[in-house]
Amino acid sequence: MSAPLRVGIVGFGVVGQSTAQTLAEHAEDIHRRTGQRLAVTWVCRRTPLAPAAIPAGACATQDWRAVVAAADVDVVVETVGGVQAAAEIVRAALEAGKPVVTANKNLLAARGDELFALAQARHIPLGFEAAVAGGVPVVRAIAEGAAGDRLIALRGILNGTANYILTRMEEDGLEFETALGEAQRAGYAEADPTLDVEGIDARDKLAILARLAFGARVEPERIARQGIRGVTAVDAHYARALGGSIRLIAAAERGPGGVDLSVRPWLLARNSMLARVTGVNNAVLLTGARTGTQLFSGPGAGGPATSIAVVSDLIEIAAARAAGRLAAKAPPGFGTVPEMALCTQPPEAPWYMRLTVADRPGIVARVAAALAEQDINIDAVAQEPGMEKSRLSWVVTTEPAAAASVRAAQEEIEKCDFMRAPILLLRSALKE
């Protein structure tokens, strides 16, 4: 039997502690199934740990350099989060010849190229299954499972907080602010929910998945983005009436000249697989030229689920090390790869447009004219009965149209003095 893999955990918060717990509680299962033994020998946190919080048999320190340098640490788990300090820790570990496992999407989005290049140059693995959709092994699925396919499209629910809020609005008729408050009380949303509800977190994750899927580099800032703050209880109501559900979708799709990347709320058919993904779950729908469509779904975050992703990387490193065959597999799309060409003319799609107006004659004609000016065909107009006349919400759905045309029409309409609130635009996949 080979010696156990000795694990040093830097950043002993929720994920770090869950990782230590998983390694302790599942030690026998892991050994039986994989033949590997892993033991936590060091943990590091900036603030001192109570003795009871330190894993049995492990040393605790407040100085990460002690963990990286420790003779009894074979692999470093980075769960501090953030970019600057995390990058320093990962660099130091790789330079010390120690494999690293990270759960840090921000780090990879900002410094992934540099870190994977270093890992590859040193032939040292850098695992990151936990960085996207913690409880869904989607990094493996795209980088390895689909490695032979030509990927055409990817649609993901990558932010559990936004999905929880949209699900609560749909199921319980809540307004956005109420659902957000409940998410905060349940511990699913931060006090400042900007990263989640504005789609920034989903965008950063999409950048990583798009790199893996298309083998080229893309900065998150280049991805079109619309959050869910503009979605109201009225929209959830109209969505239901139309047979749909609203979800925040991170999408990548091949089009003319390159890949179209966006994060925005979509109106999905209520029976579609992605609409069935509720609460804090994550999911990725992957379409390949030869495989067709695959769905992967599961819990998006949380300590226990994320720790399983960390441990899966650790077990892979343990097995390679036991065989004397450590190697760095640079993931597709990271390192010295070309920049991703983005689509110049994104594929046309149908849209849902909700307008809130002061009721008076001529409004529909004015809106229809603005759409016609952009060559956009109206599919349907819906107005639920019983609404306040001074603040009337109604909906236009369109035939497939370019995002740019729809936005131009939106701007035109929003200049009109009958408008009482910003237009909400949803990409529609109702008829798919």
Next chain:
Amino acid sequence: MSAPLRVGIVGFGVVGQSTAQTLAEHAEDIHRRTGQRLAVTWVCRRTPLAPAAIPAGACATQDWRAVVAAADVDVVVETVGGVQAAAEIVRAALEAGKPVVTANKNLLAARGDELFALAQARHIPLGFEAAVAGGVPVVRAIAEGAAGDRLIALRGILNGTANYILTRMEEDGLEFETALGEAQRAGYAEADPTLDVEGIDARDKLAILARLAFGARVEPERIARQGIRGVTAVDAHYARALGGSIRLIAAAERGPGGVDLSVRPWLLARNSMLARVTGVNNAVLLTGARTGTQLFSGPGAGGPATSIAVVSDLIEIAAARAAGRLAAKAPPGFGTVPEMALCTQPPEAPWYMRLTVADRPGIVARVAAALAEQDINIDAVAQEPGMEKSRLSWVVTTEPAAAASVRAAQEEIEKCDFMRAPILLLRSALKE
């Protein structure tokens, strides 16, 4: 740049030819995303190939030994199917020091222990992602992604033919024989559909997944099995009325004393993720102690989708070889592992029981008495109006009860002279 991995394909049918096509058509994509180049140098089929069917630049032969021995073959793809010849081919390749990729579940179910032990002894990879649920990378998901979790349950739709038939019965009200005929005409079912509709194919795949999930050996013959021949249009109708869908489910679940393994038709809630898996798709729902529930779904079979699974294994081998680090990762549950302990008392579950009777007084009382004798509580009795009095189908759903008790009651009831057809028993997950 390292030399391309030279691939010899033995068994040049649907999957073999699709693999050659994928490697040719996706060569540039694969190289860009993974840095690997792969080329088919030999193909073998028992019957001669037309020149047009031979991949460009490859040699063709009718003798598999020529492929295994060829100096310009680095890895052997086994897509002949069956057990005896396939085992000989895989053994010979491993003994010649050549990695093997197989899509052959029958081979692994029958000879997996021996072949993986050989691969491990020689430190040579034996890939088999394609052997279960071709278009879903579920082998990776269970063996690697979930390697750190303690798995509690697995439910899979592992046979696309059976799922196609059940979906057609549900959507179009077809009888079993009609739906089977359509599956045969569409090329989804064999002339002799026994392996698919009796659950034998699903059982063999479940044996492989259960090994991976629980790390122990199990012979397919030890798995309880009920096919879908007994499901009728009346059952599809009752299922719909109850808010459910019928699916053939391969299930593994930890219980007292071991794992409960079965393949049988289930009544699922129509909104559940597995019920949303329609047509020839496959899916696996995996529940881990820490991850919670994950779903993986996609096309179950077909040349193109299966070829992507074969190619994913080939790319992994190419990368390991390029790094000079070929190694055999023995999958969990294969090789010299203990026999799986099976559950002595399977978990209780609710059931759906459809009876076809000659209408006369006292039948419900007799059936209720037989159930009461086994301590089974009735949940509901349903009878749709407008049925023939001489052949009346009605349904009893039960509270959770042991499979053995339900079967005992079934035997008792089937002895009654008012019975006009065998009882259909479905495990019910309507209320989950």
